[in-house]
Amino acid sequence: MAAGVAAWLPFARAAAIGWMPVASAPMPPPPRDKRHTRDELIILNVSGSRFQTWRNTLERYPDTLLGSTERDFFYHEETNEYFFDRDPDIFRHILNFYRTGKLHYPRHECISAYDEELAFFGIIPEIIGDCCYEEYKDRRRENAERIQDDEDNENGNDVTQLDLTIRQSMWRAFENPHTSTMALVFYYVTGFFIAVSVMANVVETVPCGTGSRAKEMSCGERYALAFFCLDTACVMIFTVEYLLRLIAAPSRYKFVKSVMSIIDVVAIMPYYIGLVMTDNEDVSGAFVTLRVFRVFRIFKFSRHSAGLRILGYTLKSCASELGFLLFSLTMAIIIFATVMFYAEKGSNSSKFTSIPAAFWYTIVTMTTLGYGDMVPKTIVGKVFGSICSLSGVLVIALPVPVIVSNFSRIYHQSQRAEKRRAQKKTRLARIRAAKSGGANAYLQYKRNGLLADAEEEASKEAGKALVCKVNPTFETQHHHLLHCLEKTTNHEFVDEQTYETSCMEVSMVKPSTSRSSSVSSSPHGLTSCCSRRNKRKSFNVPNSNMTAGRRGSVQELSTIQIRERPLSNSRSSLNAKFEETVPLNSEQQPYITAAIISMPTPPVTTPEGGDSASSPDFLQSNIVRVSAL
Amino acid sequence: MSHCRKRCKRQLTKVARYFYRFLTGTLTQDSIEDDFELSTVCHRPEGLEKLQEQTKFTKKELQVLYRGFKNECPSGVVNEDTFKVIYSQFFPQGDSSTYAHFLFEAFDTNKNGSVSFEDFVIGLSIILRGTINDRLNWAFNLYDLNKDGCITKEEMLDIMKSIYDMMGKYTYPCMQEDAPREHVETFFQKMDRNNDGVVTIDEFIESCQKDENIMQSMQLFDNVI
Numbered sequence: 001m002a003a004g005v006a007a008w009l010p011f012a013r014a015a016a017i018g019w020m021p022v023a024s025a026p027m028p029p030p031p032r033d034k035r036h037t038r039d040e041l042i043i044l045n046v047s048g049s050r051f052q053t054w055r056n057t058l059e060r061y062p063d064t065l066l067g068s069t070e071r072d073f074f075y076h077e078e079t080n081e082y083f084f085d086r087d088p089d090i091f092r093h094i095l096n097f098y099r100t101g102k103l104h105y106p107r108h109e110c111i112s113a114y115d116e117e118l119a120f121f122g123i124i125p126e127i128i129g130d131c132c133y134e135e136y137k138d139r140r141r142e143n144a145e146r147i148q149d150d151e152d153n154e155n156g157n158d159v160t161q162l163d164l165t166i167r168q169s170m171w172r173a174f175e176n177p178h179t180s181t182m183a184l185v186f187y188y189v190t191g192f193f194i195a196v197s198v199m200a201n202v203v204e205t206v207p208c209g210t211g212s213r214a215k216e217m218s219c220g221e222r223y224a225l226a227f228f229c230l231d232t233a234c235v236m237i238f239t240v241e242y243l244l245r246l247i248a249a250p251s252r253y254k255f256v257k258s259v260m261s262i263i264d265v266v267a268i269m270p271y272y273i274g275l276v277m278t279d280n281e282d283v284s285g286a287f288v289t290l291r292v293f294r295v296f297r298i299f300k301f302s303r304h305s306a307g308l309r310i311l312g313y314t315l316k317s318c319a320s321e322l323g324f325l326l327f328s329l330t331m332a333i334i335i336f337a338t339v340m341f342y343a344e345k346g347s348n349s350s351k352f353t354s355i356p357a358a359f360w361y362t363i364v365t366m367t368t369l370g371y372g373d374m375v376p377k378t379i380v381g382k383v384f385g386s387i388c389s390l391s392g393v394l395v396i397a398l399p400v401p402v403i404v405s406n407f408s409r410i411y412h413q414s415q416r417a418e419k420r421r422a423q424k425k426t427r428l429a430r431i432r433a434a435k436s437g438g439a440n441a442y443l444q445y446k447r448n449g450l451l452a453d454a455e456e457e458a459s460k461e462a463g464k465a466l467v468c469k470v471n472p473t474f475e476t477q478h479h480h481l482l483h484c485l486e487k488t489t490n491h492e493f494v495d496e497q498t499y500e501t502s503c504m505e506v507s508m509v510k511p512s513t514s515r516s517s518s519v520s521s522s523p524h525g526l527t528s529c530c531s532r533r534n535k536r537k538s539f540n541v542p543n544s545n546m547t548a549g550r551r552g553s554v555q556e557l558s559t560i561q562i563r564e565r566p567l568s569n570s571r572s573s574l575n576a577k578f579e580e581t582v583p584l585n586s587e588q589q590p591y592i593t594a595a596i597i598s599m600p601t602p603p604v605t606t607p608e609g610g611d612s613a614s615s616p617d618f619l620q621s622n623i624v625r626v627s628a629l
Numbered sequence: 630m631s632h633c634r635k636r637c638k639r640q641l642t643k644v645a646r647y648f649y650r651f652l653t654g655t656l657t658q659d660s661i662e663d664d665f666e667l668s669t670v671c672h673r674p675e676g677l678e679k680l681q682e683q684t685k686f687t688k689k690e691l692q693v694l695y696r697g698f699k700n701e702c703p704s705g706v707v708n709e710d711t712f713k714v715i716y717s718q719f720f721p722q723g724d725s726s727t728y729a730h731f732l733f734e735a736f737d738t739n740k741n742g743s744v745s746f747e748d749f750v751i752g753l754s755i756i757l758r759g760t761i762n763d764r765l766n767w768a769f770n771l772y773d774l775n776k777d778g779c780i781t782k783e784e785m786l787d788i789m790k791s792i793y794d795m796m797g798k799y800t801y802p803c804m805q806e807d808a809p810r811e812h813v814e815t816f817f818q819k820m821d822r823n824n825d826g827v828v829t830i831d832e833f834i835e836s837c838q839k840d841e842n843i844m845q846s847m848q849l850f851d852n853v854i
Contacts, residue, residue: 007700
């Protein structure tokens, strides 16, 4: 029931007075009005724009956010209003829905933004009024297509090189020639041979001067052997290409059914049939017909040309318009041919011998060709002939704009796809940069350590301190969270290069330290060790203060081994160990000893020289400690 | 004869004008003339105080009623079709158009084919805030289709049929053909004191006052607004 009509319910109930005197049974008791709330104005503050409406208006739709108690979550006590941090322009339409019962879609708004707002306020889009429904559905479909396109493209290019078998890589080479140079070479070679074959077909029929028989011979007859060799070469290339595609195709049945493969077959079949058949007079007629099919080789170019494919696709999608054109033309031809035939019947030596004969005249006239081989002689014939040519222009001109607009739409779609593909590289790079930015921020944070100490301000370089201070609360809490995850899993976050190099190094390092200690997680230590070391190397770049290569690999490993030995947690021993290997501040110890149970308190950063060396060290030593226990 | 000739002449001029427009390519101008048919009637009710005097509603109730009224009928008056559409929204199963027509007749006190807000609110005031007698009077007025002061069997049959129509087809037990007629017979047996085939206003009020059920049902209207 429409919302506004609810206001007339009291009237409908009052109108029931007409039933009372005639009622045959007593009336049911009236419902008790549990709440006699006076209608009040509600203020809705949407990002600063204040909207006001009656409470009853909102409660017409109790299964939406505004109509149910869900809006209480947004109630702002201080200002006695409901505050929503959403788009005020779109909210206008949503509020109008409550008022009028009709949801409209503003054409200038982005469809995704609108959908999000509808979803937020709990309104299903299906109730959009008829006036805007079509536009809304169109835009939604376009958006879905765009997203689908993006996904397809992404999925298509996500396959890494390593995963493909020979067959799959061959198929990929055939479908996308730009993936490898071999594919590109193959692509151009086949294109060249298609061109050569078509040219040979054409030149074959040109008269080449008189031969031995003293009559005009075509080049094909004169240089029969040469053309035969050329044809053989081309057909061999085409056959090889077809067989290769057949082998590489993921679904052979589907490949055989596809249009391109049929064109391929039709292009090379005449040659083989010609080989098989002998020079029999009976079948030579059929043989000549078969040679016509050689011209289909020109369609093989559609693999090489996107424009040709678009044209073909357009014709396919405009099939109904083309059908209509054909049908209306046929109707007009029959009508006018009949009229012309009967009009010209009277005159003698008229070319219009029958209605089918008049068809030729009608077609030539309607398409404004006007060969002039058949002309009407009577006046009536001439009158109808002129009407025929005028109407011909109309009938042909009508479906053409539809076909043109279809072609234009498909062409623009393909242009858009191309543009998106070109922009995808920059888009992906941006996304990757954002992701790695986040990761790098965390790694940077770990290096610098946390702090809220006045001490570092003095000791730290301005740059590092600045970095720490500038991090907003969100960043620090996020970093803390990542840190907790590291502690939980006993692994650390690293960037890509260090990961890859560490992967290679683990295989090198493992045999040299085959310790059968109780430390089950020694591999962890080792990998972290390698990653540490490599991380240090990579840290050289951002942190120029670091001296490169402070530790040799062997020494580092030995330090790890040493650290795994002591089972006592005594501070002094730790101190001794650490002091012997790494110059650390005494302030760092509380971090280490407390590390096992509680979450690590942020270590104080060390003097710049030892900074990046020390912090990974004691993070790494921390890990070792945990694993040892 | 001259009438025939005049009509012929009018048709000829129309055809000539059509051909002229066909040749000059201005055929579409015909539609502009139709636009003058639209009536932009807009009715405003009298002041709030005056309505308060005429009816027994409070100011707030009148405001709420007017807001609902204006939402559905921005022009300020309801014509019969809109009335029927609004009323039919409440009875989706059956056909309420006939009963809505009778209601419209009852609300349209000055018989001008449209119900203004005053008529609407005055009618509602009688039904919802009036005395029992007022309500019975109003009901009698509704039943008396030709407003001659008495209800005949035919009038009652029409009313009864319209009420039964609102039920629609899917009822339990199945709706019999002569259900309205039987109901009318029962009604007349109860109401028609002097058995003269018609029910006058006094008979009606007297019989209703004697009937407990009817008296009780009249109380239902006290709390509608």
